[in-house]
Amino acid sequence: MSDAALTLVGDRPGRTAWMARIGMRRTGVSRTALLLVAPAATLMLIVLLGPLASVLALSFTDYQLGAPSFSWIGFANYQEMMADKVFWISLRNTLTYVAIVVPGSVALGLGIALLIQSGTSLRSWYRTIYFLPVMATLIAMAIVWEFMLHPQFGLVNGALRGIGIQGYSWLQDRHTALYSLCAIGVWQAVGFNMVLFLAGIVSIPRQLYDAAEIDGAASAWSRFRLVTWPMLGPVTAFVVVISGIRSFQVFDTVHVLTKGGPSKSSEVLIHTMYIESFEFFRSGYGAALTVVFLIFVLLLTLIKSFLAGRGAHDA
Amino acid sequence: MKPHPRFSPWAVARHTVLLSGALVILMPFIWMISTASKPQTEIFSSSVHLIPQTFALWDNLRTAFVKADLWRILLNGLIVTVSIFVLQILVALPAAYALAKLRFLGRDTLFALVVFCILIPPQATAIPLFLLLHQLGLLDSYAALVLPFTISVFGIFLMRQFFKTVPNDLIDAARMDGLSEFAIVWRVMLPTAIPAVTAFGIFSVVAHWNDYFWPLIVINSEQLRTPPLAVANFRNNEAGTDFGPLMAAALVIITPLVIAFLLAQRRFIEGITMTGIK
Numbered sequence: 001m002s003d004a005a006l007t008l009v010g011d012r013p014g015r016t017a018w019m020a021r022i023g024m025r026r027t028g029v030s031r032t033a034l035l036l037v038a039p040a041a042t043l044m045l046i047v048l049l050g051p052l053a054s055v056l057a058l059s060f061t062d063y064q065l066g067a068p069s070f071s072w073i074g075f076a077n078y079q080e081m082m083a084d085k086v087f088w089i090s091l092r093n094t095l096t097y098v099a100i101v102v103p104g105s106v107a108l109g110l111g112i113a114l115l116i117q118s119g120t121s122l123r124s125w126y127r128t129i130y131f132l133p134v135m136a137t138l139i140a141m142a143i144v145w146e147f148m149l150h151p152q153f154g155l156v157n158g159a160l161r162g163i164g165i166q167g168y169s170w171l172q173d174r175h176t177a178l179y180s181l182c183a184i185g186v187w188q189a190v191g192f193n194m195v196l197f198l199a200g201i202v203s204i205p206r207q208l209y210d211a212a213e214i215d216g217a218a219s220a221w222s223r224f225r226l227v228t229w230p231m232l233g234p235v236t237a238f239v240v241v242i243s244g245i246r247s248f249q250v251f252d253t254v255h256v257l258t259k260g261g262p263s264k265s266s267e268v269l270i271h272t273m274y275i276e277s278f279e280f281f282r283s284g285y286g287a288a289l290t291v292v293f294l295i296f297v298l299l300l301t302l303i304k305s306f307l308a309g310r311g312a313h314d315a
Numbered sequence: 316m317k318p319h320p321r322f323s324p325w326a327v328a329r330h331t332v333l334l335s336g337a338l339v340i341l342m343p344f345i346w347m348i349s350t351a352s353k354p355q356t357e358i359f360s361s362s363v364h365l366i367p368q369t370f371a372l373w374d375n376l377r378t379a380f381v382k383a384d385l386w387r388i389l390l391n392g393l394i395v396t397v398s399i400f401v402l403q404i405l406v407a408l409p410a411a412y413a414l415a416k417l418r419f420l421g422r423d424t425l426f427a428l429v430v431f432c433i434l435i436p437p438q439a440t441a442i443p444l445f446l447l448l449h450q451l452g453l454l455d456s457y458a459a460l461v462l463p464f465t466i467s468v469f470g471i472f473l474m475r476q477f478f479k480t481v482p483n484d485l486i487d488a489a490r491m492d493g494l495s496e497f498a499i500v501w502r503v504m505l506p507t508a509i510p511a512v513t514a515f516g517i518f519s520v521v522a523h524w525n526d527y528f529w530p531l532i533v534i535n536s537e538q539l540r541t542p543p544l545a546v547a548n549f550r551n552n553e554a555g556t557d558f559g560p561l562m563a564a565a566l567v568i569i570t571p572l573v574i575a576f577l578l579a580q581r582r583f584i585e586g587i588t589m590t591g592i593k
Contacts, residue, residue, distance in 0.1 A: 047466055055443055115333050131580075131583075132573070143562075155346050155363055191340070278532050286442050287442050294436070
């Protein structure tokens, strides 16, 4: 997982590894080493591993913040979840969001990267512009989008009116709210994927194109089909999984723009978890929702590690 | 691919598509600046125009700074992001050095744990961390915003990979000069790792300046709000009444990072794409 991504940031000159053996001449070094790692190890335990174990344990309790005591209730939280319509709506919406944003942002990211690399002029300008949404604070830009999608005074409906089309109340209509959030998600993620693809395209050896041309691959399309696409295979798989993980975590736009509404039409997993845990303070039930979220994300992460492990051998 | 002459049909098509795409990407930014520059009467008109007839940016900015207390908010953003970054480096660098260059009991286990922890999404630990901070009475404070992020396992991993490439001779020479292991970390390793530290710094600052989820959970007080919290709150209070100052506030919140990005694009793209690893 890490190696494939590191090639994006690594590869600077002077990284020639010295194969010198690590020489430990002093016995004190081992103790010093422990002192050096102690703060990190302690914090890792308190802030990451401890909470991870706790969230799992909490999901089997009925703990509520402020309650004097709690009891172990086995799988009751999970049973409640399975019987809760909101959970299923939330899960379906999250999967819909992922199923739209991932292909959308990956395909557009790839298309833009290919177009940018296919010529030489204005390359860095385009790269900068498309990357801008990745940088800009999503909450601030979500609020701008909200006003762009304003039914009466927004730019989108204004433009639609201009060509004689009746617009929607995008974020207030249960048929369009989730898809509007998807559009914002794609808008924000395209630049990120584009940059990953650009790095992939640059690393394709030139000779492959020459060889393809000699073999009669004259058109741009056949060069893409025979060289670019197969060579980008590992990068594409990697980008798909990363986009999947990021889309699964969607929260900011939902919380500030729709609060999961109208009538739960844009409710997503992390938002449900947030409401249960931090507005109703049902820590136990929130923890169970977190565990479900974790299972999905870890599944995607495992795929990523698997792909990266394979990619490292190819490289 | 073959070089194309400057005005070939292909080049025209390439620029047409890329420019139209760029326009869509930029439209929210344009609309934000346009709305932030309009007086209320022009904002609430159903005829869409981008160039304001009366230029009201300064008025809107002034209103935003007063109503949303933006100076304080920007200062909060700065305090939180810088504290997080400095603490992350203080914790990560010694650990990364030990993991890369020293031998000690449990090193491989510790490194395996670091790699495992990279996989934990931040939302997963939110409930226990919130309960912990509640127990300690630290909710609604700078500490609540900073402490959970003092350790970046990703930072440790990145620095460790970088330190692996530093020649051992350099470290041996430093030891010969009588430097302690602590001194080696800060006086030998840190200077060699500046490019990696910069990339990581950009990644860290951008992530925490833009973070909404965690501040939303732990912060209640108005004077402790981070930039995303403040702008979301301003929107909840003002939405429907006056979009000019709201857009001006959004503009102010994104400006520091956007300017830094435009000044050092390559470094930023390098730093932020590292999030892919998380």
